[in-house]
Amino acid sequence: MQRILIVEDEQKLAALAADYLRNAGFAADIVSHGDAVLPSLKQQRPDLILLDLMLPGRDGLSICREVRGFSQVPIIMVTARVEEIDRLLGLEMGADDYICKPYSPREMVARVKAVLRRLQPQADQSHADDGLILDANSFRVGAEGREIELTAVEFQLLQTLCRQPGHIFSRSRLMDLAYPDQRIVSDRTIDSHIKKLRKKLAELLPDQELIHSVYGAGYRYDRQPAGHD
Numbered sequence: 001m002q003r004i005l006i007v008e009d010e011q012k013l014a015a016l017a018a019d020y021l022r023n024a025g026f027a028a029d030i031v032s033h034g035d036a037v038l039p040s041l042k043q044q045r046p047d048l049i050l051l052d053l054m055l056p057g058r059d060g061l062s063i064c065r066e067v068r069g070f071s072q073v074p075i076i077m078v079t080a081r082v083e084e085i086d087r088l089l090g091l092e093m094g095a096d097d098y099i100c101k102p103y104s105p106r107e108m109v110a111r112v113k114a115v116l117r118r119l120q121p122q123a124d125q126s127h128a129d130d131g132l133i134l135d136a137n138s139f140r141v142g143a144e145g146r147e148i149e150l151t152a153v154e155f156q157l158l159q160t161l162c163r164q165p166g167h168i169f170s171r172s173r174l175m176d177l178a179y180p181d182q183r184i185v186s187d188r189t190i191d192s193h194i195k196k197l198r199k200k201l202a203e204l205l206p207d208q209e210l211i212h213s214v215y216g217a218g219y220r221y222d223r224q225p226a227g228h229d
Contacts, residue, residue, distance in 0.1 A: 034058030068094035161221035
């Protein structure tokens with residue numbers, strides 16, 4: 001049974017979310033204070049975190065940032081702020097998705113299922129033609145004896161691009177693949193994910209460029225020496 005950690009200080013909302021998740025077949029734990037999240041995470045080892053942005057103690061963004069320092073557990077950010085910059089900032093910190101308050105509990109469950117489903121590729125491990133190794137169980141990418149960890153969305157994007165080297169994927173196509181529930185996200189969101197992905201890949205292969213921007217068109221995967229474009 002997959003376990004969801006609900007980080008929410010509104011008791012009624014947290015209890016409602018837990019009820020819906022349990023009815024959907026998940027185990028659910030509730031944490032109401034920001035300072036208690038990391039200890040609970042290390043003890044419970046959840047499969048996904050539903051993380052409110054505004055919490056007593058530590059706020060959700062700082063928690064998300066610290067969690068990403070040692071774990072790639074999927075994080076869905078919950079926020080009452082509707083400005084795009086807040087949504088984008090949550091994704092910059094390593095969140096895999098977001099939900100805006102007030103939200104439907106059924107929508108929340110659907111989002112949880114969608115994120116978890118997105119993290120289960122058909123094969124646990126795949127190899128790109130150029131020797132890149134993608135491990136879907138841990139979201140690790142390896143090459144030449146080194147490896148890095150990606151977030152769920154970063155892994156999904158890289159896997160998509162790797163499957164068709166040289167093919168140009170438009171931002172809208174990448175948005176559809178990263179967010180199959182057809183939610184509205186901006187080009188900036190995809191650009192943000194790609195920017196972080198390219199930075200991580202540069203740590204893995206500093207003398208190579210793997211993801212290339214195609215002006216006015218989108219992105220393509222093509223392993224070339226750094227500085228080629």
